[in-house]
Amino acid sequence: MIGPEFDIIIVGSGPAGVSAAFPLLSAGLRVLMVDGGHRPSVAPPARSFLSMRSDDPAQWEWMLGREFHAIKFREAASPKLRAPTHDYVFKDFIARNRIAAEHFIAVGSLAQGGLSNAWGCGVARFSDADLAAFPCPTHEWDISYRAVAMRMGISGSRDDDLREYFGLDEWAQPPVELDVAHAFLEARYHKQRSKLINAGFRMGRSRVAALTEPLDERLPCNLSGNCLWGCSRRALYSAADDLIRLRRDFPNFRYEAGFVVEGVSRAGSGWKILSNQPGASGCSEFGGTKIMLAAGTLATTRLVLDALQINTPVRVLSSPTAAFLLWLPTLLGIKRQDGFGLGQLSFALRLNGGDTGFGSTFATTGIPVTEFARHLPFGRRHSVDILRNLLSSCLAGNMFLPGHLSEATARLDANGSLLIKGGHSESVPDLMAEAARKLRQAFWHLGGIVLPMSFTMGKSGGDIHYAGTLPMRQSPRQGETDGLGTVQGLENIHAVDGACLPLLPEKSHTLTIMANADRIARAVAKQWRAHVRVGNEFSLNKSEG
Numbered sequence: 001m002i003g004p005e006f007d008i009i010i011v012g013s014g015p016a017g018v019s020a021a022f023p024l025l026s027a028g029l030r031v032l033m034v035d036g037g038h039r040p041s042v043a044p045p046a047r048s049f050l051s052m053r054s055d056d057p058a059q060w061e062w063m064l065g066r067e068f069h070a071i072k073f074r075e076a077a078s079p080k081l082r083a084p085t086h087d088y089v090f091k092d093f094i095a096r097n098r099i100a101a102e103h104f105i106a107v108g109s110l111a112q113g114g115l116s117n118a119w120g121c122g123v124a125r126f127s128d129a130d131l132a133a134f135p136c137p138t139h140e141w142d143i144s145y146r147a148v149a150m151r152m153g154i155s156g157s158r159d160d161d162l163r164e165y166f167g168l169d170e171w172a173q174p175p176v177e178l179d180v181a182h183a184f185l186e187a188r189y190h191k192q193r194s195k196l197i198n199a200g201f202r203m204g205r206s207r208v209a210a211l212t213e214p215l216d217e218r219l220p221c222n223l224s225g226n227c228l229w230g231c232s233r234r235a236l237y238s239a240a241d242d243l244i245r246l247r248r249d250f251p252n253f254r255y256e257a258g259f260v261v262e263g264v265s266r267a268g269s270g271w272k273i274l275s276n277q278p279g280a281s282g283c284s285e286f287g288g289t290k291i292m293l294a295a296g297t298l299a300t301t302r303l304v305l306d307a308l309q310i311n312t313p314v315r316v317l318s319s320p321t322a323a324f325l326l327w328l329p330t331l332l333g334i335k336r337q338d339g340f341g342l343g344q345l346s347f348a349l350r351l352n353g354g355d356t357g358f359g360s361t362f363a364t365t366g367i368p369v370t371e372f373a374r375h376l377p378f379g380r381r382h383s384v385d386i387l388r389n390l391l392s393s394c395l396a397g398n399m400f401l402p403g404h405l406s407e408a409t410a411r412l413d414a415n416g417s418l419l420i421k422g423g424h425s426e427s428v429p430d431l432m433a434e435a436a437r438k439l440r441q442a443f444w445h446l447g448g449i450v451l452p453m454s455f456t457m458g459k460s461g462g463d464i465h466y467a468g469t470l471p472m473r474q475s476p477r478q479g480e481t482d483g484l485g486t487v488q489g490l491e492n493i494h495a496v497d498g499a500c501l502p503l504l505p506e507k508s509h510t511l512t513i514m515a516n517a518d519r520i521a522r523a524v525a526k527q528w529r530a531h532v533r534v535g536n537e538f539s540l541n542k543s544e545g
Contacts, residue, residue, distance in 0.1 A: 004270040006032040006254070007528070009288035011261050011273065011303070014114020015510055016497035017294035018242035019148050019517040025250040027525035032286055033246070034279065036096065036110020037257030038088040040117075044230030048223075048338040049366045062229055063368070079367060081107070085230045086118040096260045097299040097418075104318075104408055104422030105461035108296040110260060113240030115296065115464070121209040121227075121236055121342050122360065122508035123154050125167035133502045135474040136483040136519070144518040146171055148511065152237040153215040155208060161197070162204030165348055168511070173212045175205040176221055179339035179363050181328055181395055186345060188446040200350030201442040206343035206360050209237035209511075216245075225366035227341030236342075256280060261299075264291060264307050264493065271492060290492045290524070292485075294517065297466035297498040301410055302418035304470055304499075308489050310479050313411040316420060317403035317468035317504040320428045321458035322435065324397045325372065326361065327449045331393035341366040349399070349438055353427075357435045358506040359399035364391045372396075395448075399435060400463060401428065403504025408460055410469055422460030432457050465509055467498040485520050496520050 008024050010017045013035040024031050042062055045052045052059055062085050080086055093099075093108040100106075109115045125145055131138050149171035157172035178186060189196065189203045196203070211220045218241065219233040227236065234241060246253050259279030264271055272287040293300040301314065343360030351357055364372070372387050372394075407423035436455040443450055473480045476488040485494040496517040498509065 004267070004287040004289050006030045006286065006288040008032070008290050008292060008524070009034070009271075009273055009286060010292045010294055011035075012114060012294035012296065012299075012497065013112055013239060013243050013255075014109065014294060014296065014497070015116050015239045015514045016517040017114070017292075018239045018246060019514040020292050020294060020496050020521040021246055021253065022147075022151070022242075023518060023521040023525050025246065025253050027528060028252060029525065029528060030252050030254075031250075032254045032256060032288065033243075034256045034259035034261065034273065034286070035112060035114070036092070036260050037280065038091055038109075038111040040085065040088050040230070042085045042087070044085050044232050045224070045226045046232050049225035049229075049341075050336060050338050079228060080118045083118070083229055089115065089118045093299075097295075097302060098416060099298055099302065099418045099420065100413075101420045101461070102422065103460055104420045105459050105464075106298060106420055107461070107464050108298050111240075112243055112257070113238045116237060116239045116510070117230075119510065120360075120508075123149070123168065123207050123209050123511040124165070124507040124509075126505060126507075126509075126512045127167070130503060130505050134483065134516075135472055140519050140523075141515060144515040144522065145511070148514040148518050151242070152209050152514070153211045153218065154237075154511075155210055155212045156205045158205045160204035161193070161202040162207075162346060162348060165202070165204075165507070166207045168207060172207060176208070176210060176212055176340040176344065177223060178344055179337060179365075180334060181331055181363065181393070182344040182361065184328060184331060185361070185395070185446055185448065192445045196442055196445060199438065199442065201347060201438065203345055203347045206346040208342055210340070210342065211235045221340060223339050225338040225341050225363070228366050256283070256286070259283075259286075261295065261303060264303055290494065292494045292496045292517075292521075293499070294497045297469060298410070298418060298420070300495055300497055300499040301469040302412065302416075304479065304487055304490065304493070304495065305410075305412040305418070306416055307493070308479055308487075311412045311414075313409040314469045314479065316406065316408040316410050316466060317501070318406040318408050318422075318461050319400040319403050319463040319465045319504060319506060320405050320424050320432070320460075321401075321463045322399045322432055323454075323456055323458065324399075324436075324439070325451045325454040326395045326397055326443055327390065327451050328393050328395070328447060329449065330447055332390075334392050336365050336392045339363050339365060347442075349435060349442075351431055351434055351438075353431075355402055355405070355431060356506050357399045357401055357431075359397055361395045361397045364394050364396055367396070394451075397439075397450075399439070400465070400506045401431060401435075402506045403465065403467060405431070406460070406504075420461070424460060429457075465498075465504060467501040467504040467509065470495045470499040471502040472500050473502065484523055485516075494520060494524070
């Protein structure tokens with residue numbers, strides 16, 4: 001009997017999907033990867049942001065978009081969602097994956113490389129206490145963290161007060177060069193360090209998936225200030241670069257673009273994925289022995305709940321967020337300069353009850369003035385006039401709280417769509433007020449002023465750090481997952497993206513999602529080597545379990 005065409009089918013080409021693919025392909029498995037296949041139609045700026053803004057006659061294409069994308073999406077929660085260069089990243093995800101949201105910002109991607117084409121590049125290792133929540137030996141993590149960190153390229157290694165908090169400096173390149181404002185802030189921190197640490201505030205360099213040294217065919221950051229719009233040097237990590245490597249280096253790898261999975265169903269001893277719209281090859285279904293779901297937490301959740309026909313609500317972990325504008329009066333009138341456009345300095349803030357707030361500060365160069373003017377309590381024209389003189393001496397900041405403070409839920413409705421309802425714990429407003437107060441005090445000691453009314457709490461889901469809908473458990477119930485991400489009730493279907501995380505700390509979680517996918521794939525590959533191949537089918541050696 002002829003078995004499935006593929007050993008493993010990976011749904012999604014984002015960070016989780018490519019991280020699962022490398023160990024499986026290295027072990028010789030036949031792997032198919034499918035995704036929506038969207039690619040960019042607007043090129044990112046080729047020169048520095050300030051120079052392009054001063055003399056590029058075609059800047060309207062990447063600032064507004066050929067179809068005025070920035071204006072059409074002016075109510076979107078994040079400037080990334082309004083950037084025409086990122087239109088392809090978010091296009092059609094909600095409709096094609098049948099997702100609806102109430103009081104929740106639902107975001108995902110059908111692009112090659114997924115959301116890593118438009119992310120903040122923040123990276124961190126989960127603490128040992130966090131990793132203890134996973135039903136797997138903690139020693140398995142180190143090899144996977146190292147593998148994905150070295151492959152993607154991260155920077156920020158520094159002997160500072162966040163070295164242990166991030167926990168990844170042994171694999172990191174040196175940090176990105178600070179701009180004048182951040183250098184001022186860092187110098188003041190060293191002078192006030194003891195006082196701030198006693199108050200529960202620690203600061204250090206941001207650890208980011210951005211190159212400061214060449215890696216393969218990618219070039220290091222040249223401080224162009226174009227991070228919001230996309231990096232023409234590919235200094236910022238995108239899983240799309242890994243997809244190129246997978247297609248180039250592994251003959252046992254097949255990639256099917258334009259195949260959005262509508263559902264999964266059993267097919268003999270294996271599984272098949274189905275799509276209402278055939279992919280690039282014209283196929284509308286594929287069969288495999290195992291399926292690894294890496295479509296993003298929301299899409300993966302819908303596919304699993306639909307396959308299990310579960311219509312009771314499941315919890316969605318999501319980090320409550322806030323943003324603020326920090327003014328450094330000493331630097332008033334300083335000339336605008338190009339520089340790194342993502343996090344340059346980060347902080348960890350101890351809060352009452354044992355929770356921690358985590359955030360970063362960003363240069364305002366590279367972000368349109370109108371993005372800040374929309375939040376000021378003046379008319380648009382007066383706000384722009386004020387900010388033209390003020391912004392060069394300002395930094396933007398954000399802050400995340402742990403995901404256990406989310407009360408969002410997801411439920412499969414009668415039509416098979418995923419309905420997400422947002423919400424925060426009732427303790428969140430008080431924690432945000434405490435955080436705002438402590439940040440004002442901390443930055444005052446650093447010579448900065450958190451501008452009045454600028455500390456703003458984000459909407460539920462605005463963090464785009466979704467997780468925990470199919471959590472890993474030692475003894476999983478139906479719809480939960482085991483230590484290999486195997487969905488209870490769906491043998492040989494593995495969730496390998498954020499959906500299977502059992503917890504969501506305040507720190508960046510993408511690196512851990514990637515390491516977890518790598519860890520799962522290594523274990524599956526090891527099990528595969530313990531199988532006896534019979535034709536195109538496997539029989540499991542039970543002693544290897």
